[in-house]
Amino acid sequence: MPELLEIETHRVAASAVLGRRIVEVHTPDSWYLKRGADAAAITGALLHQEVVDVGRHGKLLTLSVTGAAVLGLRFGMTGRLVVDGHAPIGRLEYSSGRFDDAWVRFSLSFAGGGSLTVFDQRRLGGVELDPDLSTLGPDASTLTVAQLREALGSSSASLKAVLLDQHRLAGLGNLLVDEALWRSRLDPTRPASSLDGGEQRRLASTIRSTVAELGRRGGSHTGDLQVARRPGALCPRCATPLQRRVVGTRTTWSCPLEQR
DNA sequence: ATTGTGGCCTGCCCGC
DNA sequence: TGCGGGCAGGCCACAA
Numbered sequence: 183m184p185e186l187l188e189i190e191t192h193r194v195a196a197s198a199v200l201g202r203r204i205v206e207v208h209t210p211d212s213w214y215l216k217r218g219a220d221a222a223a224i225t226g227a228l229l230h231q232e233v234v235d236v237g238r239h240g241k242l243l244t245l246s247v248t249g250a251a252v253l254g255l256r257f258g259m260t261g262r263l264v265v266d267g268h269a270p271i272g273r274l275e276y277s278s279g280r281f282d283d284a285w286v287r288f289s290l291s292f293a294g295g296g297s298l299t300v301f302d303q304r305r306l307g308g309v310e311l312d313p314d315l316s317t318l319g320p321d322a323s324t325l326t327v328a329q330l331r332e333a334l335g336s337s338s339a340s341l342k343a344v345l346l347d348q349h350r351l352a353g354l355g356n357l358l359v360d361e362a363l364w365r366s367r368l369d370p371t372r373p374a375s376s377l378d379g380g381e382q383r384r385l386a387s388t389i390r391s392t393v394a395e396l397g398r399r400g401g402s403h404t405g406d407l408q409v410a411r412r413p414g415a416l417c418p419r420c421a422t423p424l425q426r427r428v429v430g431t432r433t434t435w436s437c438p439l440e441q442r
Numbered sequence: 443a444t445t446g447t448g449g450c451c452t453g454c455c456c457g458c
Numbered sequence: 459t460g461c462g463g464g465c466a467g468g469c470c471a472c473a474a
Contacts, residue, residue, distance in 0.1 A: 185467055213451095216470095241468080258468050260452080285452095304452045306468060339445060348469080355467045402467060431447075433466085 184257055185402040186241060186322055186353030186393065188271055192263045193238040195270035196245065199290075199298055203232045204247065206291035209309075214287040214300075216256075216308035227251035227311055228290065240318050240352025245298075254313030258306025261287075264299045271401075322353035323393045330386040334374040341377070342370035343430030345389075354389070356432045361405035362392045369441045370429045411435050 184192075207228050209221040231247035238244070243255040243263075257263070262271055264281065281301050288309045289299040300307065320329040333350040334341075344350055345359045354362070363370050366388040368381060377385065396404050406418045415424045417437040425438045 188467080256468080258451090259466065260468095302451095304450090304466090306451065308469090337444080343445080346468090357467050408467095432468095 184241065184259075184261075184271070185355035185358050186238075187358070187397050187402050189238050189241050189243055189257065189353075190323075190397070191270045191401070192243055192257075193236055195263060195265045195268070196236045196243065196298060198265055199233050199245075199292060199296065200236060201232060201234075202292040202294070202296065203230065204228050204290050205230070205293050206289075208286070208289035208291070210289075211287045211305065214302070214305060214308050215310070217310040217313075219309070219311045224253070224309070224311060228253065238321075239315050240321055240348055241355070242313060242315075242318065242352075244313065244315075252312050254310045255288075255300060256307045256309075257300070258302060258304065258308070260304040261300055261302035261307035264297075264301060266296045266298075317349055318352040319348065319350045320352065322351055322358070322389055325351065325386050325389050327383050327386045330389070331382055334377060334382070337374040339374055340370060340430050341368060341372045341374050342432070342434060344374040346430055346432065353393075355402060356434075357402045357405060357408055358392065358396070360411075360435050361396065361407050362389045364405075364407045364436060364441060365392055367440050367442065370434050370436055371427075407435060 207225040209215060209224060212221060215224060228247055228251060231249045233245055233247055235246035241256065245253040262269060285301040285303045287300050287302045287305065289297055291297045319333055334344055337344050342359055345354055366385045368385060396402060410418055410424060416422065417424055417440065420437065420440055422437055422439040424435050427434050
């Protein structure tokens with residue numbers, strides 16, 4: 183699903199299971215278990231253990247348990263979390279508002295009641311054991327100029343493709359990148375290495391403020407550009423017709439006049 | 443190593 | 459109403 187903001191919402195909700203002991207591990211969809219993990223390995227690592235930490239790294243949600251195992255949860259585009267029967271995010275763009283039992287891909291039950299369940303109709307997310315966090319770039323919510331400069335590097339790829347690359351910068355998805363570039367007045371197709379020092383500072387600062395503001399508004403879909411993402415849309419600032427292109431394999435909206 | 447492409451899955455919406 | 463095509467906020471394995 184979701185981008186950093188939605189996963190952060192999930193992290194807060196999942197914190198409710200801190201300190202609880204896992205009494206059942208439900209893996210109805212073996213396809214959902216990634217990186218060589220199977221039901222036996224995951225059950226063996228989690229059963230009878232207590233949850234000691236709930237964390238987020240970019241779009242990855244992690245549950246650490248006693249016995250040192252770490253469970254990594256990825257939500258793809260349509261995965262949603264339900265904690266103790268409550269969904270922190272009821273519906274997503276491009277995802278049904280329903281929670282069909284057939285879409286349960288993974289679930290934990292806890293001593294004394296309560297559960298943590300992943301619903302994912304399209305099965306684009308997944309669950310893994312001991313995820314390698316070293317492959318993820320710095321988290322976009324706390325991005326510094328130095329980190330952005332490092333992420334952009336000398337890359338000839340488009341600015342947008344680099345910002346979407348979780349190995350370079352973790353947490354941004356298609357909507358947040360479009361919003362941040364629009365607010366920064368930068369063209370998504372610019373080579374990543376072409377930004378000068380001033381543009382790098384402006385972009386790093388804008389990424390942080392965009393994440394913070396859209397977080398307060400309620401999610402990645404609440405951006406000013408996002409609400410305009412439809413045929414015939416005009417730039418919310420200057421009323422120029424917005425441009426719709428495919429950049430970095432993703433549908434991209436931008437203002438052809440302001441974003442340079 | 444870096445960059446770009448295709449594919450994975452399924453449901454929804456639009457136009458005919 | 460029914461159907462087909464296009465679309466989707468992610469990510470991985472591959473090819474060049």
